[in-house]
Structure formats: C-alpha cells, structure tokens
Amino acid sequence: MNDVKEKSALSQPAREEIDKWVAKYPEDKAQSAVIPALHIAQKYNQGSLTDSIIESVADYLGIPKIAAFEVATFYSMYELKPVGRHKMGLCKSISCMLMGADELGDHLQKKLGIKFGETTPDGKVTLKEVECLGACRHAPVVHMHNRYYESLTPEKADELIEGLE
Amino acid sequence: MAEQELVEIEIDGKKLQVKPGSMIIEAADDADIKIPRFCYHKKLSIAANCRMCLVDVEKANKPLPACATPIMPGMVVRTQSKEALVAQRAVMEFLLINHPLDCPICDQGGECELQDVAMGYGKSVSRYTEGKRSVKDKDIGSLVATDMTRCILCTRCVRFGQEVIGLPELGATGRGEHTEIGTYIEKSLTSEMSGNIIDLCPVGALTSKPFRFKARAWELEQGTSVAPHDCVGSNIYVHRHRDKVMRVVPKDDESINECWISDRDRFSYEGLYHEDRLTQPMIKKEGAWQVVDWQEALTFAVDGLKKVIDDNTAAQLAAVASPNSTVEEHYLLQKLVRGLGSHNIDHRLRQTDFSDQLATPVSAGLPISIEAIETQEQILLIGSDVQREQPIVGHRIRRAYLRGTNVCVINPMDYHFNFDVKEKIIVSPSTMLQELAAVTKAVLDQTQNTRHGKVADLLKQVTVSDSHQRMAKQLLGAGDKVVLLGAHGLNHLHSSQIKLLANTLSQAISGQCGYLTEGANATGASLAGAIPHRCAANLGVAKSGLDAKQIWQSQLKAFILLNLEPEYDCADPQMALASLQQANFVVSLSPYMTSTMKDYANVILPVCPFAETSGTFVNIENKWQSFAAAAAPQGEARPGWKVLRVLGNLFEQEGFDYTVSTEVRDELKVAVDGMTMTQTNQDHIPSTLNFSANVDLERIAYPPIYRTDNLVRRGESLQRSGIAEAAAVHLSANTATQMNLADCEQVTVKQNGQHVNLPLHVDGRVPDNCVYIPSGFAETAMLGVTSPAALTLERS
Numbered sequence: 030m031n032d033v034k035e036k037s038a039l040s041q042p043a044r045e046e047i048d049k050w051v052a053k054y055p056e057d058k059a060q061s062a063v064i065p066a067l068h069i070a071q072k073y074n075q076g077s078l079t080d081s082i083i084e085s086v087a088d089y090l091g092i093p094k095i096a097a098f099e100v101a102t103f104y105s106m107y108e109l110k111p112v113g114r115h116k117m118g119l120c121k122s123i124s125c126m127l128m129g130a131d132e133l134g135d136h137l138q139k140k141l142g143i144k145f146g147e148t149t150p151d152g153k154v155t156l157k158e159v160e161c162l163g164a165c166r167h168a169p170v171v172h173m174h175n176r177y178y179e180s181l182t183p184e185k186a187d188e189l190i191e192g193l194e
Numbered sequence: 195m196a197e198q199e200l201v202e203i204e205i206d207g208k209k210l211q212v213k214p215g216s217m218i219i220e221a222a223d224d225a226d227i228k229i230p231r232f233c234y235h236k237k238l239s240i241a242a243n244c245r246m247c248l249v250d251v252e253k254a255n256k257p258l259p260a261c262a263t264p265i266m267p268g269m270v271v272r273t274q275s276k277e278a279l280v281a282q283r284a285v286m287e288f289l290l291i292n293h294p295l296d297c298p299i300c301d302q303g304g305e306c307e308l309q310d311v312a313m314g315y316g317k318s319v320s321r322y323t324e325g326k327r328s329v330k331d332k333d334i335g336s337l338v339a340t341d342m343t344r345c346i347l348c349t350r351c352v353r354f355g356q357e358v359i360g361l362p363e364l365g366a367t368g369r370g371e372h373t374e375i376g377t378y379i380e381k382s383l384t385s386e387m388s389g390n391i392i393d394l395c396p397v398g399a400l401t402s403k404p405f406r407f408k409a410r411a412w413e414l415e416q417g418t419s420v421a422p423h424d425c426v427g428s429n430i431y432v433h434r435h436r437d438k439v440m441r442v443v444p445k446d447d448e449s450i451n452e453c454w455i456s457d458r459d460r461f462s463y464e465g466l467y468h469e470d471r472l473t474q475p476m477i478k479k480e481g482a483w484q485v486v487d488w489q490e491a492l493t494f495a496v497d498g499l500k501k502v503i504d505d506n507t508a509a510q511l512a513a514v515a516s517p518n519s520t521v522e523e524h525y526l527l528q529k530l531v532r533g534l535g536s537h538n539i540d541h542r543l544r545q546t547d548f549s550d551q552l553a554t555p556v557s558a559g560l561p562i563s564i565e566a567i568e569t570q571e572q573i574l575l576i577g578s579d580v581q582r583e584q585p586i587v588g589h590r591i592r593r594a595y596l597r598g599t600n601v602c603v604i605n606p607m608d609y610h611f612n613f614d615v616k617e618k619i620i621v622s623p624s625t626m627l628q629e630l631a632a633v634t635k636a637v638l639d640q641t642q643n644t645r646h647g648k649v650a651d652l653l654k655q656v657t658v659s660d661s662h663q664r665m666a667k668q669l670l671g672a673g674d675k676v677v678l679l680g681a682h683g684l685n686h687l688h689s690s691q692i693k694l695l696a697n698t699l700s701q702a703i704s705g706q707c708g709y710l711t712e713g714a715n716a717t718g719a720s721l722a723g724a725i726p727h728r729c730a731a732n733l734g735v736a737k738s739g740l741d742a743k744q745i746w747q748s749q750l751k752a753f754i755l756l757n758l759e760p761e762y763d764c765a766d767p768q769m770a771l772a773s774l775q776q777a778n779f780v781v782s783l784s785p786y787m788t789s790t791m792k793d794y795a796n797v798i799l800p801v802c803p804f805a806e807t808s809g810t811f812v813n814i815e816n817k818w819q820s821f822a823a824a825a826a827p828q829g830e831a832r833p834g835w836k837v838l839r840v841l842g843n844l845f846e847q848e849g850f851d852y853t854v855s856t857e858v859r860d861e862l863k864v865a866v867d868g869m870t871m872t873q874t875n876q877d878h879i880p881s882t883l884n885f886s887a888n889v890d891l892e893r894i895a896y897p898p899i900y901r902t903d904n905l906v907r908r909g910e911s912l913q914r915s916g917i918a919e920a921a922a923v924h925l926s927a928n929t930a931t932q933m934n935l936a937d938c939e940q941v942t943v944k945q946n947g948q949h950v951n952l953p954l955h956v957d958g959r960v961p962d963n964c965v966y967i968p969s970g971f972a973e974t975a976m977l978g979v980t981s982p983a984a985l986t987l988e989r990s
Contacts, residue, residue: 080379095365098378102367 473829517713520809537739571673578680
C-alpha cells in the first residue's frame with residue numbers, strides 16, 4: 030500500500046480490512062475501494078467520520094482528498110457528525126408511510142425525546158429518516174445494526190428501545 | 195491511420211461533411227451554428243450535465259444533448275425547431291431556479307455565458323416564487339474570488355483540475371440541491387495555472403480576485419500582447435480601462451498556449467502599478483537625487499558615460515540587460531555600446547560557465563515546435579522544474595504523458611510534476627553532471643555508438659549502474675525523442691559540460707536537444723547581439739567582450755543597465771552589487787526605482803515595462819512575436835527602444851534614426867534571415883569533466899516562480915497565492931539531523947563573510963548534503979547563487 034503518514038487516523042485493523050477490499054480491484058484502481066474503505070473507517074470510529082479520517086482514507090488509497098470528500102458527503106449512510114451507539118433508521122417511503130410510519134416516527138421522537146437527525150443526550154440512540162429499505166411487505170420498518178425490525182407498532186418499538194444497552 | 199471517410203449529416207438544413215464519431219456540437223461549432231451550452235468545453239471531457247445543448251434529432255423520440263450525441267450518417271439535426279426550443283427554454287428555466295437574478299451586482303455581468311444564453315433562450319419573467327438556495331463562499335486563495343451561490347454546477351472547473359492540470363483540488367461535495375463546488379477543507383489552490391478556471395466558469399461563481407469590481411467588461415478596451423515571463427511567449431489580451439491595464443486574459447493560439455495561460459502571465463500586471471514605479475527621470479548630483487526632465491537626464495547620462503570613456507577606454511563600459519527586454523531594446527543597446535567601442539554586453543544573467551560560447555550556435559531554443567512536445571515518445575528533462583519555469587511546456591509534457599509518453603528526469607531536486615516520471619535520478623547539482631555522463635555512457639555502450647569518440651574518451655572512468663542502464667534503455671525506446679535542459683542545467687556551474695553531454699546523448703538516441711531558456715526573450719537577445727562574442731545576427735567580433743560573469747569581476751568604471759535588478763537577477767548578486775558600487779558612472783534604464791539602485795546608480799531613466807511598450811519577443815521555437823503597446827506609459831516613462839535611440843543620437847552615432855519600433859525589428863530581421871550559421875555547431879570538448887563538488891554543502895538556488903523578474907516580483911496577489919514561496923532554508927531530513935537542526939527553527943546562513951537568518955524547512959525534495967535557498971528575495975540577495983564559496987548553517 031501507499032506510505033501512510035505517521036499521523037494517519039486509521040487504525041491497523043481498519044487498514045487491514047481496507048486492504049482486503051483494495052485487493053479485489055486492479056492494482057492501479059484503489060479508488061474503486063473508496064466506498065467500503067469509508068464504511069470500514071466509520072465502523073472503527075464509533076459509527077462516524079471526521080475530516081481527518083476521510084483524508085487518511087484518501088491518503089491510504091492514494092487518491093486526491095477531494096475525491097474522498099465527494100463520496101463521503103454524497104451518501105447518507107456516512108455520518109459526518111458523531112452518532113449514538115445505536116443508529117435507528119426509520120423508513121419513510123410510501124409503503125411504510127401507508128402502514129403508519131408517520132405515527133411511528135412521532136412516537137419514536139417522543140419516546141426518545143429527540144427529533145430526526147438527533148442523538149439522545151446519553152449518546153445511546155440516533156434517530157434518522159431513511160428512504161425505502163426494500164422490505165415493503167413487512168412495513169413499517171426500522172434498520173439498525175444491519176438488521177431489519179419489521180411490522181413495527183409503537184409497542185414493539187418501545188420494547189426494542191428498552192432492550193438497547 | 196487511414197483517413198476516415200466523412201459522413202454527411204444535416205444541421206438546420208445545412209448539409210455537412212463531418213468525421214464519424216465526433217459529437218453534434220463539434221460539427222455545429224465547425225459550421226458556425228450556435229448551440230447554447232454551459233458544461234461543454236472543447237478542451238475538457240464531456241459531462242453532459244447542464245442539458246442546455248438539447249437539440250431535436252430526427253427519428254429520436256426525445257431531444258438529445260448535442261455535446262454527447264455522436265454523429266451518425268444521414269443524421270438530421272434541428273437546433274431551432276419547436277421541440278428544441280421548448281427543451282432549451284425549459285432547461286434555462288431550471289438553471290435559473292437557484293441562480294440569483296442580480297446581474298447588475300455580479301462581477302461577471304456583461305461577459306456571462308448564463309446571462310447571454312438567458313437573453314437568447316430564457317423567459318423575461320420567472321415563474322419561480324420559492325426561496326433560492328444559497329451557498330457559502332469559499333476562500334480558495336488570493337487569485338480566484340468565489341461567489342458560489344451563482345454556481346450552476348457545470349463542473350468545468352472540477353474537470354479542469356482533474357484533466358488539464360492533474361491537480362484535483364476542487365470537487366462537487368454533497369448531493370442534489372446540497373451539491374457545492376469547493377475544496378471542502380479550506381485551502382488555497384496550488385496550481386500554477388489555476389486562473390484558467392476564471393475563464394472556464396460560465397457564470398460569476400469564479401472570478402478574478404485582483405480584478406474584482408474594478409471595471410465592467412464593456413468599458414474595457416482590448417489590446418493583444420505576448421506574455422513577458424517565460425520563453426514560451428503565450429499570446430494574451432491586455433484589457434485596459436482609461437489607459438490602465440485592468441487584467442490579462444489568454445488569446446487562443448493552438449500552436450503555443452491553446453486557450454490557457456499561467457497565473458504568472460495572468461496576474462503579474464499588478465506589478466505595473468506598484469509603488470516602486472518610477473515615473474520621472476532622476477539624476478544624482480553631489481550625492482543627492484533630483485527629479486529632472488528627460489533632456490537634462492539624457493544629457494547628464496551621456497556626459498557621464500563620455501567622461502569615463504574619455505578618461506579611460508571604451509573597454510571600461512559594460513551593458514547588462516534582462517532577458518525579458520524586447521528584441522528592439524537588446525538590439526539598440528548592443529548597437530549603442532558597440533558603437534561606443536565596447537563588446538561588453540550580456541543578458542545571460544544567471545549563467546556562470548561561458549567556455550563553450552564560441553563553439554555553440556548563437557541562439558539555441560527548442561528544435562521542435564512547442565506543439566510537437568506532445569507527440570514525443572521519450573522526454574528527458576535535465577535540471578528543470580518545468581511546470582514552474584515554463585508552465586505551458588509543463589502542460590504539453592503532461593499531455594504527452596497522458597498519451598503514453600515516457601518522461602525521465604535528472605534533477606537536483608525531486609520536483610513534483612503533474613505527470614508520472616518513468617525513471618528519475620535526483621542528485622546534488624555537481625553530481626548531476628556525473629549521472630548525466632553515466633547515462634550518456636550507457637546509451638553509447640548499448641548502441642555501440644562510435645561516432646562520439648572524443649566524448650566517449652571523457653567518459654572512460656565513469657561507472658555505470660543499473661539505474662543508468664535502465665534510463666538509457668528507456669531513452670532508446672521507439673518514437674520521437676527530445677532532451678530538454680532547464681534552468682538548473684543551463685545555469686549549472688559547468689553548464690558547457692552539461693550541454694555537451696545532453697547534445698551527445700540526444701544524438702545517440704536519435705533525438706533532439708532543446709534548451710528551455712530563461713526569461714521571455716533569451717533567443718531574441720542572442721540574435722540581437724546582446725552577447726559579448728557575436729554582433730547582431732551572428733556576425734563575428736574580432737575579440738569577444740566580457741561575459742556576464744567577467745563583467746562583474748572586472749571592476750569596470752561605467753555601466754548601462756536595462757530592466758535589471760542585479761540583487762535578484764544575477765548569479766552572484768553580491769559581486770554584481772560590489773562592482774556597481776565601485777563604478778564611476780551607472781545608468782539604469784528601469785521601470786522601477788529601488789533603494790539599492792539609488793545607492794549605485796547615477797541616472798535612472800524610467801522605461802516602460804511590459805504592456806506599455808511595443809516590441810518583439812522571440813520564443814524558444816524561434817517564433818518572432820511583435821506586439822503594440824497595450825496601455826499608456828505611466829507618468830513620463832518612455833519605451834526603452836526610444837530612450838536608447840535618443841542616447842544613440844546624443845552620442846552622435848549613425849543609424850539611430852528610427853521612428854517606429856518595427857523599423858528596428860525589420861532591420862534586425864533582415865540580417866537574421868540572411869545570417870549564416872557557419873563556424874558553429876562544433877562540439878566544445880573540455881580536457882576533463884568536473885565531477886566533484888568543492889564544497890561540503892552544495893547550494894541549490896533558483897528564483898521561485900513568482901520571483902523571476904522585476905514585474906512578477908511586484909505582483910502582490912501572486913506573492914500571496916498558494917504556491918508563492920518565502921525565503922527559507924530547505925534541507926533533507928537526513929542532512930538536518932546530521933547538522934542537528936530541526937524543522938521550523940531559525941538558522942544562520944553564512945557565506946563570503948555575509949550572514950542571514952532564515953527559517954529551516956525539512957524538505958523531502960532536497961537531496962542529502964544540499965541546501966535549497968531560493969534566490970530572488972531581499973533576504974537571500976547577499977548569498978551567491980552559484981558561487982562555489984563554502985556556505986555554512988548553524989542554529990541562530
């Protein structure tokens with residue numbers, strides 16, 4: 030890999046994981062790995078990215094910094110501000126909306142005492158609105174920790190939140 | 195490749211023969227059919243994101259973007275049909291949704307592509323009543339102003355960065371309505387060509403910071419000129435308002451600068467109005483400076499010079515001119531000095547080795563055209579930071595590289611280029627010669643070339659390593675080849691040997707050898723005779739005068755200086771100043787007055803700098819480019835050629851009766867066209883090659899890009915830009931550690947009994963046991979540029 034500056038904000042395990050993705054592409058096409066690399070960097074930094082981490086990813090892949098910033102700011106699954114330990118994404122697309130996502134959203138905001146896009150003061154939960162998750166037959170749906178919680182009602186949502194550490 | 199057959203298409207009823215595969219918009223442009231566009235630019239890749247160029251194509255079921263739709267045989271295109279106009283009008287309406295409608299307060303107003311197209315294709319009233327998006331402005335340095343709310347996201351500036359200058363600093367961050375163009379992290383642009391995004395931006399989002407709110411496009415008058423800083427001679431337009439230069443923009447010339455110019459050529463005009471400008475002649479009488487009229491100043495100058503010549507001999511007179519002076523100025527200056535009986539004249543200010551001057555051609559530049567750099571297959575750069583020295587040549591090399599050309603370098607510093615380097619050798623200036631010798635030997639060995647016996651004899655003791663063999667093998671590859679010598683080669687302590695080896699090498703690889711000379715007019719100066727060993731047009735002299743080095747060493751009594759600031763422009767500023775200070779009489783023809791000049795000069799005659807005088811520059815391709823004055827002279831400043839003509843008259847010399855500058859040029863041009871190149875082109879073979887350095891710590895010195903001449907040094911926005919350097923000491927990490935010095939601390943540099951305190955930068959580009967201290971600064975002026983005298987560093 031490219032020489033990484035000593036000050037790199039990427040940990041050794043993060044770099045090793047990124048290397049696996051880089052290896053999947055031709056030698057001079059490390060830029061192709063920028064999306065997984067940013068996800069990995071985000072995973073190793075409590076779920077969010079900082080400017081210096083994004084720059085480190087760019088340096089590590091040997092691509093212009095602005096190219097990494099373009100990607101990191103484009104996709105909504107990269108978090109550019111710190112997030113809670115649990116990131117709940119409530120689908121607000123049409124099927125979920127027809128099945129009560131709006132009411133569920135109101136309930137979640139009230140229950141957690143935060144608005145969409147905010148994090149609870151104890152740093153436990155971040156609540157986001159997301160677009161269609163492709164699970165319409167079991168709407169409404171929440172996405173958290175790479176898992177779908179389907180056919181949610183306010184009661185089921187309460188249980189889910191209470192079960193979080 | 196066989197000629198492709200043209201296909202016939204029809205645009206707006208006009209039958210056209212066009213190349214298959216080209217886009218509709220190219221065919222339309224060639225046929226002078228106007229199609230509106232924002233994102234399309236002939237020098238950039240196709241983005242097709244603005245949709246402004248939608249046209250109606252027969253048999254297509256919807257309008258197609260002309261910039262991204264390839265020509266098909268028999269295609270029928272309508273740019274003005276109802277369908278096309280409806281589509282264009284709709285796109286215009288979308289583009290104007292978020293664009294502010296406040297052209298009267300926008301700096302681009304009056305020369306805005308969006309404004310023009312909106313006039314042609316937009317509606318007079320907007321139906322959009324919702325709030326518009328606004329974007330925070332960015333600070334991207336001292337040259338380009340931003341007004342990002344006006345941006346229509348065409349991405350021309352982004353593509354320019356990626357494709358043309360290979361330095362992607364601007365990008366599109368965010369998504370959808372939140373997309374913004376910027377650097378994301380605030381920073382100054384660091385390209386030497388960044389100003390071109392001002393011209394590329396079709397709206398008022400990126401504008402010239404120094405020109406901001408200074409004038410309206412319709413108030414400006416346009417003159418054509420030639421850029422006065424490097425040997426390329428980029429074609430430019432000078433825009434003036436009430437006789438004052440307001441800005442400089444490129445003039446298209448595909449064979450030289452295409453549609454680009456460097457930032458140095460674009461923004462140096464600010465130096466024209468620097469407070470140092472001298473607007474009246476001045477003379478020093480009994481130690482006091484006084485303003486006088488031209489008549490008195492000229493008489494004073496002539497009397498002073500005459501007295502020195504009468505008291506001594508004419509050989510006590512020398513003239514030194516900046517290579518940025520015009521052909522006419524150089525020609526008249528040498529005519530004057532030679533008329534007075536002296537051959538002591540030179541313009542090769544930073545050169546120190548003149549031993550081969552009688553054996554080599556009178557002027558040497560580029561044997562191929564600038565355009566042809568792009569079609570070379572192998573390029574070897576010797577001692578050149580080409581991107582900073584000649585940005586347009588650097589750009590051409592990048593273009594060559596993008597087509598697959600291999601570039602090799604032998605350099606005294608590991609300069610960063612926007613092209614990859616196949617093989618590179620980075621060594622101290624003295625070792626450069628040895629490395630070049632080894633590569634030359636490797637080439638001679640690999641080709642079993644015996645035509646260069648004398649040179650081969652000199653190379654007997656040279657050891658050839660794998661790196662030399664690799665570079666030699668590379669250079670022997672297929673295709674056209676050129677070896678280019680930059681400033682570090684031409685001003686090398688043993689430049690004659692560097693040139694000999696470079697020429698031998700280029701012949702042995704069946705290539706050409708080109709010199710990237712300093713200043714705007716080194717070729718013109720040599721042809722005009724501003725050299726001690728040849729009169730104008732290569733006419734021989736009985737006995738050569740003193741060269742630029744000997745002139746300063748010889749304690750002469752009288753000097754005429756033209757456009758010169760010796761403390762910044764000469765190889766050994768300290769020696770030059772000492773020489774001027776001891777002289778009896780010094781006449782300085784200069785646009786600026788400096789405190790040093792007041793100290794050594796007796797008369798200062800204010801001559802017109804670039805843009806205020808007519809003249810001619812000859813570029814490295816030997817192209818003569820004449821230009822008229824683009825703005826009125828400041829105060830009583832007069833064009834240098836006129837001042838020299840009057841001096842000739844006052845000295846009662848013959849042949850100084852010119853009325854216009856073109857007469858001067860034509861007189862020389864006729865002589866040059868008929869000149870013979872005999873008695874040149876023989877190799878100058880020294881008895882031995884000087885491989886060893888005589889000092890422990892070698893200095894690398896060259897003026898950084900914005901310190902090269904008197905005009906650009908006074909371009910204040912350039913001095914604050916992202917790539918402007920400051921006076922400092924640069925060392926490799928190894929050498930700094932060895933000397934027990936740390937990054938960023940102050941160090942004292944000592945040489946020749948002089949000392950100066952400068953900050954230290956640990957710089958990975960500098961080889962071990964070398965120190966890079968840029969010249970061209972007041973702080974470093976007391977240090978000899980290529981002086982072999984030992985230089986020491988210690989903690990302050």
